Amino acid sequence: MKNKLTGGITTVAALAAALFLLQAPADSQAPAGKAPDAKAPAKGGGKGKGKARPTGPTPRTADGKVDFSGIWNGGGPVGDVGQGLIAGEEISLTPWGKKIMDSRQSKDDPEANCLPTGIPRIAPYPWRVLQTSTHIFYLFEGNIHSFRQIFIDGRKHQADPDPTWYGDSIGSWDGDTLVVDTIGFNDKFWFDFRGHPHSEQLHTIERIARPDLGTLDIETQIIDPVAYTKPFKIKFQATLRPGEELMEYICQENQQDAHHLVGPAGLP
């Protein structure tokens, strides 16, 4: 039995590397913004196994509200929060924020270490929305089997919430758009592989819309005067995955990657 180890085909590898860098981000993190300074998101990529976005009218609950229920893919940044910048917006770090971001090493990315994504980051795995008249739950297949809850029963924020990964989220309706206001974050999660930081003063305002059956638009304003000199808005789009079911995904089971990640945060 003859085994061959082939490596170091310099020309091919260099060309492949160039092509690799030109590849599109996955559909699952498709940004919806059109910022001129954001990396232009190409469509498709890969071999085209992505499923077509379902079409149809926006579903509604019995009381006429938009129904966000379903299994979704994407809807937030994975590699770079800047890919979702809305036109005219910019990410401007404070000296504190820049110091934190510059110091980050890829091996320390909480998501690589099987910790939650926080907001606005999304893991590249399906997630389900469960909606009642008083609560909305996001059930995540990954990055850890966890959930996020949004109270839509009219309550106010907790007076002094403990800092948590998903914060204290309250939602209200602006026509067909759900406006979700979240405070009470911890400062542990990163916004993306690049390591965009935040502090416990992070405040997010999400505007969530379902313009048709298969599309969930999530526009998020990031407000954090400790990490950013001014607020900025991003927009990402999730795609409905009809017929899917969530599967078990226990990230901590056999996590080996973090030990092999090298260099500063920043690569896709």
Place this chain on the structure above:
Amino acid sequence: MRAKVLVLAATLSVLMTVPVLAHHSFGSEYDEKKPLKFENVTVTKLEWTNPHARFYVDVKDAKGVVTNWNFELASPNVLKRNGWTKNTLKEGDKVTVMGTAAKDGARLGHAQTVIGADGKRLFAGSNTADGN
């Protein structure tokens, strides 16, 4: 010449593939400038686990020294959504695997293409941009 062009094109088609987004940065763990190809190697173990399924192969170098390599696949969920089962790869199977080597020099690779002994090409978690 034609054959060489075809080989080059085939190689490029493998190397051009986009890794499925994972819970970690691909570029921080693997070096796309270090392609790996092991032909007709024996699977010594399959780990049907999260966050990645993994298989291990024994590889014999030119001097006859055998080393064991660890290849990362997509998560079992991504693989199942693309037709795999926990029995698709088994200990003792002969496979050809093409992928990318780890940056840190470990005997670790990211599998991009796995070809079974029957010549069937298996989705490895890297040849689609939307593998979930």
